[in-house]
Amino acid sequence: MVVNQQVVVVGSGIIGASVALACQDLGAEVTVLDKGPLGGIASGNSFGWINASFAENQAYFNLRNEALERFRALDQRLSLENHMRWQGTLWWEDVGRDFAEQFQVLTKRGYPSKLLKYSEIEILEPHLREVPNEAILTATEGAAQAKSVALAILDEVKRNGGTVRGCVPVTGVGQAAARVCSVQTEVGELLCDVVVLATGAAAQNALLGLDWTLPMANNEGIILQTDPLPQVIQHVLMTPDVHFRQNLDGSFVAGEIFNGEINPNVSAIGLASEIISRIQTKLRNVPKLRLAEVKIGIRPVPLDGMPVIGAVPGLVGAYTAIMHSGVTLGPFVGQLLASEILDGYASPLLKLFRPVRFA
Numbered sequence: 001m002v003v004n005q006q007v008v009v010v011g012s013g014i015i016g017a018s019v020a021l022a023c024q025d026l027g028a029e030v031t032v033l034d035k036g037p038l039g040g041i042a043s044g045n046s047f048g049w050i051n052a053s054f055a056e057n058q059a060y061f062n063l064r065n066e067a068l069e070r071f072r073a074l075d076q077r078l079s080l081e082n083h084m085r086w087q088g089t090l091w092w093e094d095v096g097r098d099f100a101e102q103f104q105v106l107t108k109r110g111y112p113s114k115l116l117k118y119s120e121i122e123i124l125e126p127h128l129r130e131v132p133n134e135a136i137l138t139a140t141e142g143a144a145q146a147k148s149v150a151l152a153i154l155d156e157v158k159r160n161g162g163t164v165r166g167c168v169p170v171t172g173v174g175q176a177a178a179r180v181c182s183v184q185t186e187v188g189e190l191l192c193d194v195v196v197l198a199t200g201a202a203a204q205n206a207l208l209g210l211d212w213t214l215p216m217a218n219n220e221g222i223i224l225q226t227d228p229l230p231q232v233i234q235h236v237l238m239t240p241d242v243h244f245r246q247n248l249d250g251s252f253v254a255g256e257i258f259n260g261e262i263n264p265n266v267s268a269i270g271l272a273s274e275i276i277s278r279i280q281t282k283l284r285n286v287p288k289l290r291l292a293e294v295k296i297g298i299r300p301v302p303l304d305g306m307p308v309i310g311a312v313p314g315l316v317g318a319y320t321a322i323m324h325s326g327v328t329l330g331p332f333v334g335q336l337l338a339s340e341i342l343d344g345y346a347s348p349l350l351k352l353f354r355p356v357r358f359a
C-alpha cells in the first residue's frame, strides 16, 4: 500500500465525501475542496432512494447491488440513523406487461423481491387509500438525506485529520512530467499527488491545465418536502404518478419527474402543489400535507447515462467519479476508486464505466 499520498478531492457531495473517506482509510492525506457550501448540490436536491431495482444492464446491476451492502456498512460505522432509513420499497409504477417484466428481471437477477397482493399491501401500508392490486416489495432498499450523509462523512474525514473546505473554487490542475502535482484554487495553489474530480453536474466544465471534460446529459427533477407529520408511510412508495417517502422527522419527500426537462410553462410551486394533492388523495386518515420546500435539482448524468469512474485519460494522478444514482452508489464507488488510486487495484466491476470511453 502506498501511504501518505496527498489526495485532493474536488467536490464535497456524497461522491466526493465518500471518495475522501475511503482514500483516508487507505492511508492518504486528504483535502476536500468545494466551490460552494459543503455537502454538494445534487446531493442536497435528491430523492435519495437507495436501490438496485433499476439497472439497464447486468454490470450496472452488479455495481448497484453491491453498493447497497456497502452503504449498510457505512451506516453502521457512522451511525447514520438520523439521516437515512432502510424501509424497503413498494413499487407499482407500471402495470400489466411492464410490471410483470420488472418482477421477472428482478427475480432473474436474484434480487430480493416479493410480489404482494392487495390484501398484503393493505396490511403493510394501512394509510393507503388507493391500494394497488399488486406491488413489488424490495425490502433491502432504503432512502437517505444525501446531503446530511455527505456532511456526516465529511465530519469523519475531519475527525481523522483530513482538511475539508467550502467556498474554495478549484480552477485548474498543475502537472509536472505528465503527472498531477497541484490544484489551483481561487485562494492559491495546493500541492498534491492525486486529484479526484467529484464535481457532479459541473463535470462538463473545463479546468485549466486539464485537457479533458466529460460530455454530460444532465437533466432536472423536482423534489419537494412537507412539514413533519406523524409516521404514516412505512416504505418508499413508487406509484404511477408520484414517488414519495417519509423522512425520520415525519416530513414527506416527493419527486415526480425522473427524466427530461421540467415544463417551463409550469411553475415549480404549481407543480409541487399538484404533487402534494396527488399524495393526499392516495392516503387516508392523514393530516393535511403542507409544502415546506420545493427544489429543482440537476442530475449529473454522463452522456451515455452510465457512471464514469476511474483515471482521467492523459494525466497520471487525475481521477473522476461522476454519476446519477450517486446516492445509491456513493459509498461503494468511493471505496472502489480509493483502492484503485492507492492500492492499484482496478475492480472488474468498473470495466464498463471507465472515463476512457469519452477520450
Ligand SMILES: Cc1cc2nc3c(=O)[nH]c(=O)nc-3n(C[C@H](O)[C@H](O)[C@H](O)COP(=O)(O)OP(=O)(O)OC[C@H]3O[C@@H](n4cnc5c(N)ncnc54)[C@H](O)[C@@H]3O)c2cc1C
Pocket (backbone or CB within 6 Å): 010, 011, 012, 013, 014, 015, 016, 033, 034, 035, 036, 037, 039, 040, 041, 042, 043, 044, 045, 046, 047, 048, 049, 050, 051, 146, 168, 169, 170, 171, 198, 199, 200, 201, 202, 220, 221, 222, 223, 255, 297, 298, 299, 300, 321, 322, 323, 324, 325, 326, 327, 328, 329
Ligand atoms: C431530483 C433528483 C433526484 C435524484 N434521485 C436520486 C435517487 O433517488 N437515488 C439516487 O441514488 N440518486 C438520485 N439522484 C442523483 C444523486 O443525487 C446524484 O447522483 C448525487 O447526489 C451526485 O453526488 P455528487 O457528489 O457527484 O454531486 P453534487 O452533490 O452535486 O456535488 C458536487 C460538488 O462539486 C462542487 N464543484 C463543482 N465544480 C467545482 C469546482 N470547480 N471547484 C470546487 N468544487 C466544485 C459543487 O459545488 C458540488 O458541491 C437524484 C438527483 C436529483 C437532482
